[in-house]
Amino acid sequence: MPGTPTGKTTESAETATPRRRQARGERRVSQLLAAAAGVFCRTGYAAASTNAIAREAGVSPGTLYQFFPNKEAIAVELGGQLLQRAHETHGQAFLPENLQRPLPELLDAVLDPLIAFNCENPAFWALMHGSGIPGAVNQEHEELHSGLLTRVEGVLHSFCPQATPAELTHTSNMVLGIFKSSLDLILAHEGADREAYTAELKTVLLRYLEPMVTTTRSP
Amino acid sequence: MPGTPTGKTTESAETATPRRRQARGERRVSQLLAAAAGVFCRTGYAAASTNAIAREAGVSPGTLYQFFPNKEAIAVELGGQLLQRAHETHGQAFLPENLQRPLPELLDAVLDPLIAFNCENPAFWALMHGSGIPGAVNQEHEELHSGLLTRVEGVLHSFCPQATPAELTHTSNMVLGIFKSSLDLILAHEGADREAYTAELKTVLLRYLEPMVTTTRSP
Amino acid sequence: MPGTPTGKTTESAETATPRRRQARGERRVSQLLAAAAGVFCRTGYAAASTNAIAREAGVSPGTLYQFFPNKEAIAVELGGQLLQRAHETHGQAFLPENLQRPLPELLDAVLDPLIAFNCENPAFWALMHGSGIPGAVNQEHEELHSGLLTRVEGVLHSFCPQATPAELTHTSNMVLGIFKSSLDLILAHEGADREAYTAELKTVLLRYLEPMVTTTRSP
Amino acid sequence: MPGTPTGKTTESAETATPRRRQARGERRVSQLLAAAAGVFCRTGYAAASTNAIAREAGVSPGTLYQFFPNKEAIAVELGGQLLQRAHETHGQAFLPENLQRPLPELLDAVLDPLIAFNCENPAFWALMHGSGIPGAVNQEHEELHSGLLTRVEGVLHSFCPQATPAELTHTSNMVLGIFKSSLDLILAHEGADREAYTAELKTVLLRYLEPMVTTTRSP
DNA sequence: GATGAATGAGGATTCATTCAT
DNA sequence: TATGAATGAATCCTCATTCAT
Structure with missing residues (x-):
């Protein structure tokens, strides 16, 4: 199967970068969840502000909303x-x-x-x-x-x-x-x-x- | 009971108004506490707003703060x-x-x-x-x-x-x-x-x- | 009618101040409406922001919301x-x-x-x-x-x-x-x-x- | 028409890819414009968001901005x-x-x-x-x-x-x-x-x- | 005392746009 | 090219609290 390796190469060119992007996204999600965990612990769910979570995660509010549609999510x-x-x-x-x-x-x-x-x-x-x-x-x-x-x-x-x-x-x-x-x-x-x-x-x-x-x- | 009227008369000039004020104040406090009880029940303490309590009590927010220094009080x-x-x-x-x-x-x-x-x-x-x-x-x-x-x-x-x-x-x-x-x-x-x-x-x-x-x- | 003037005096003590307050409120409403008129003219209704209206009226956003429940109002x-x-x-x-x-x-x-x-x-x-x-x-x-x-x-x-x-x-x-x-x-x-x-x-x-x-x- | 194939072959090595790129680019533009048409119709121009257009077109926001400098364009x-x-x-x-x-x-x-x-x-x-x-x-x-x-x-x-x-x-x-x-x-x-x-x-x-x-x- | 207007920071959320990959 | 994460200012609106009257 001589074609397979080529196909693999082609695919790698297209998926290597996305894969890294996806990895970054997942890292962000983890970061945000960890930050949320911290804030929830300190203030409780109701009093936790999304801005505080974003700040704790070291990102901007907009970034948070790229991964979660709202606070409850x-x-x-x-x-x-x-x-x-x-x-x-x-x-x-x-x-x-x-x-x-x-x-x-x-x-x-x-x-x-x-x-x-x-x-x-x-x-x-x-x-x-x-x-x-x-x-x-x-x-x-x-x-x-x-x-x-x-x-x-x-x-x-x-x-x-x-x-x-x-x-x-x-x-x-x-x-x-x-x-x-x-x-x-x-x-x-x-x-x-x-x-x-x-x-x-x-x-x-x-x-x-x-x-x-x-x-x-x-x- | 001869003393009672006299006592009342004597103090009336100087303390009757204060006493009535105090009575009114206590009525206000009761009013506000009853309103607070209602609001706390419906929304919980954290979500209860002082404005809502005042409104429920039928008074203005300023009046509420004349009797309580803040929400927690x-x-x-x-x-x-x-x-x-x-x-x-x-x-x-x-x-x-x-x-x-x-x-x-x-x-x-x-x-x-x-x-x-x-x-x-x-x-x-x-x-x-x-x-x-x-x-x-x-x-x-x-x-x-x-x-x-x-x-x-x-x-x-x-x-x-x-x-x-x-x-x-x-x-x-x-x-x-x-x-x-x-x-x-x-x-x-x-x-x-x-x-x-x-x-x-x-x-x-x-x-x-x-x-x-x-x-x-x-x- | 000797009582009438007295009654009038009593009432005035209670309503003179509220009346002035009310006047101030109405002035604010006019101010805000005028500001809104200006902003609506410049930007259209949809693009007009409540903060911009408040700013134009020279008041804080909160003040605006004391008189109007929302932008549409x-x-x-x-x-x-x-x-x-x-x-x-x-x-x-x-x-x-x-x-x-x-x-x-x-x-x-x-x-x-x-x-x-x-x-x-x-x-x-x-x-x-x-x-x-x-x-x-x-x-x-x-x-x-x-x-x-x-x-x-x-x-x-x-x-x-x-x-x-x-x-x-x-x-x-x-x-x-x-x-x-x-x-x-x-x-x-x-x-x-x-x-x-x-x-x-x-x-x-x-x-x-x-x-x-x-x-x-x-x- | 004997010339046609020849011409095609000759230029293919150097320009075929660019041409295909350009073709793809035009397809993208059409895609985006069609999506924009749909969104504009549903929400009007002012309320249409570039993200919504990109989403409707099935591409990322970045791609949209590769073909248009801003929303108005x-x-x-x-x-x-x-x-x-x-x-x-x-x-x-x-x-x-x-x-x-x-x-x-x-x-x-x-x-x-x-x-x-x-x-x-x-x-x-x-x-x-x-x-x-x-x-x-x-x-x-x-x-x-x-x-x-x-x-x-x-x-x-x-x-x-x-x-x-x-x-x-x-x-x-x-x-x-x-x-x-x-x-x-x-x-x-x-x-x-x-x-x-x-x-x-x-x-x-x-x-x-x-x-x-x-x-x-x-x- | 009582009023209610005034404040202003802060809440969640959006969005045009940019950037690293 | 294409991606999608990242930004951050701006959106509407709320609320505990204060202040002039």
Whole structure:
């Protein structure tokens, strides 16, 4: 096949430069998302200004809008990336073998990576808090929340197969709420205090869930 | 009562007008706080504009600033008044006789009025959420929070006299966090769901606190 | 009536200041409208910026928005005021006695004040041109246009009672179109040229309308 | 034709690529102009963004600026091409034999193709409206306008050889203005209404011009 | 006290245009 | 040539706060 190499050469001439441009674009997107993460952490989503994000990223406002149509799109994309990174990094927490373990171990297996991830990616947390308006959650927050909720419901269902859907929803919401408020405390402290709040979180969940679970899973 | 008219007459020339002014001032403050409560509920603290509050109160922005130096002061005052009203309405929940009762009853005695109060005064709730900025709690939120925290610590201390201050703080923060996130769910639902979440909250707290408590208060 | 003066005094204490404030507000509105008229004339409605209007009025952007909710409202108000001023100044052009006169005199009686008004208030003209987008006329332009159209239809109807509504509409639209395009020429020139275009306009309309009219009004 | 291949071969080594480049360039220009026509029609000239034109053409903004120095140049070129196409398609309307015909026939001969052209090429119309700024016509509008004006003056001159240049200019401007405003109405309607406005336009022009003309041309 | 006009920096977003690749 | 990222001033509009009356 003598023609193939030539074709390859031709293509390279046309795609080498675009590829580098694309790379630059992706770098910018990462830059902007990182900047957004920082700003969201410091000020929360609602108070974060696109100009501030652009400034933090070292670019002009116009550049930001070349990659994101508006402020919410930044949050959505950032939330999505963080979620995906969470899955990749700590997705094994929800693997079936974990679900077979006794509750205390499962809590460790699930919560420790989740907490670690949030400590390393505090922007994730900032996004989950949303606008502060009680009723009106914005879209990305809603997506994040319902995504987590679904996962929790899944785990709970495997633990309490006899629970009604309504019960599952109630319990999942409670668990998620407890987790979120504890995470507030965990992220707001360091060192021993952080450890202590982590332990308390596990205690709360263990004592809350154990009665629902043990009867169901005596091997 | 012969003194009363005289006293009134005597002071009227010099203080009647000031007194009326003061009365009018207090009415204005109440007006403004009520308006602020409404606006905070509808839009959250961060998105509430002072102009909107003034408009809702039927006064001009300048008048608002005659009674409050800035937006946060409104929130602080409103939070304080709501807290005080909570004390007056449901303060007996923390009376000594309640503290002697077994934990389940105490949870009922404490939580039911608290929940009822929040259902009736959703502004209280809006204020507790603060600006949505995770770390940077603003003053009014902080005051409200630490006020509640102190009370919870007090109750816990009477239950677990042997707990260290650090343990008390940790547990109180957890309890408060659990309460707040549950209240989110409670306020976001109605009817049976609201009841269910209320029950869940009590369950969580009961199971969390019982092991710390019962051993201590056997007599 | 001894009480009346007192009452008057009391009232004056409360309303003298507000009255002056209100006067200031109205002055600002006039100022802003005048500024808007200038800017609209120079740049057209679409390209006129609210900041430019505020600057021309010597106030800050915020002040502008204290009196007008948005850019279009300025145009609507300005258009309305100009229209009203036109009615007051030259409204007698449409009086019945005018409608009885022969067509050439009627054209003079109607067009001369109309043209004079537009020469003195070129902003009126700028507003009528709208956004430049063929189909999408904006509201105020539409209102102005249909207002004028109705008047023209009225006059035409008194001249050609036998014309069908469709004919009236067509003719009125033509007349209005001819008037508008001629006014462009009139306003774009001065002195003798302006006179010439005014004469041409009358010629065009006279020759266009005469055949429709004379047969109907011989007595 | 033996020479043709030879010529082609000879020049191919040195000029084939440039020629192809040029051809590609012209294709690009056409692409861009077509896109501009579409955008101008939909949004008007002022509101048309160069980015939108580039996007519609399927190229990048940079490419657009490789062929046109700025937005106005696009309009100028588009107007020119449309004008030329108008000439090519309907240029025979201005041929000498038409000019000899009586006015009614001449109006038909001139206006019908002109109207048809504008119905088929609404971009032409969008361009003629310019920016909406009364006085400040921009270059392209001015060029289009003066081009048309010259033609109208030519025709009028052949009809009224005795008219002074000033008279010619005045009348031509009036005719053009009437034509433009009528075209607005024609393009804004369809079916019977469109026909009606077309007829009205001819009526207006006929009655306006006839008195100037008939005396001059009795063969 | 009360008013409401006034401020002006800052919010999100757009867009004609340029530049490095 | 072609790309698309980059710019930055300009857009409309908001809002906490102040000031003259």
